[in-house]
Amino acid sequence: MDTDRLPGCYRHPDRDTGIRCTRCERPICPECMISASVGFQCPECVRAGSGTGHQPTANAPRTIAGGVVAADPHLVTKILIGINVLVFLAVLSDPALAVQMELIGRYREFEYLVGPVRGVSAGEYHRLLTSVFLHIEWWHIIGNMIGLWVIGGPLEAALGRVRYLAVFLLSGLGGSALVYLLSEPNVPTLGASGAVFGLLGATVVLAKRLRYEMRPVIVMVVLMLVLTFVPLGGALTVSWQAHVGGLVTGALVGLGMLMPTAGRHRALVQWGTCAVAFLLAAMLILIRTAELT
Structure with a gap:
């Protein structure tokens, strides 16, 4: 025993x-x-x-992070999955939509579909977040949505809706920022995996905060990183930049959200950490934009 x-x-x-x-x-x-x-x-x-x-x-x-306990603790996760599915269906009916949403630094090949495609370096900063909700292959969206439900649902219940959504969006932005910084500017990137990795990073912090057995969580992180860096063959190309950027950002924001700080200072620490994560991503984006222009 x-x-x-x-x-x-x-x-x-x-x-x-x-x-x-x-x-x-x-x-x-x-x-x-x-x-x-x-x-x-x-x-x-x-x-x-x-x-x-x-x-x-x-x-x-209140939740462990100070958020209000909701009647449906998984509502935001359901909404995020719904948005991803709706965007996927919209792209099936109009492929040009994907060209307008995907993350590209500087790209012009599909001008005949949607007109000039300038990329993030030319001011199309919306691509850094719209790409997080974009999938064009059924296996891609199914895999990411399963990960979002399995990892995101319990995390939303622990953090509360607003804080959970902040982790998701900032992780997606952090992943996109690292992709933009380190990838070739004309290579398109898309998918919610960076944000999902961010939720995984925050889950590691949560497990540590609650003194859970860490081995299962660490095994999951290692397995996900192995799948990121080990080629699986075929047409599957994984953006390690999005995964690593999202994981680090999610862990950073999770630390701020779950830091055992006294009462009135907790909100300041939490949203201050979110601001720091946003500013770090913005700095990487500006550095890369300066290189490409």
């Missing part, structure tokens, strides 16, 4: 956790834990202590 194993969440027995409800002392996982004035409480204790009426937002149950 393994006596060192952490107990399972009382609502999700397959999820090991080192956190217990401060009122009933039952083990609780990130999806179940609700931030209280001291420690965390389970949903049942929160309901028992607050009654059945509606709570003001200021007094609403």
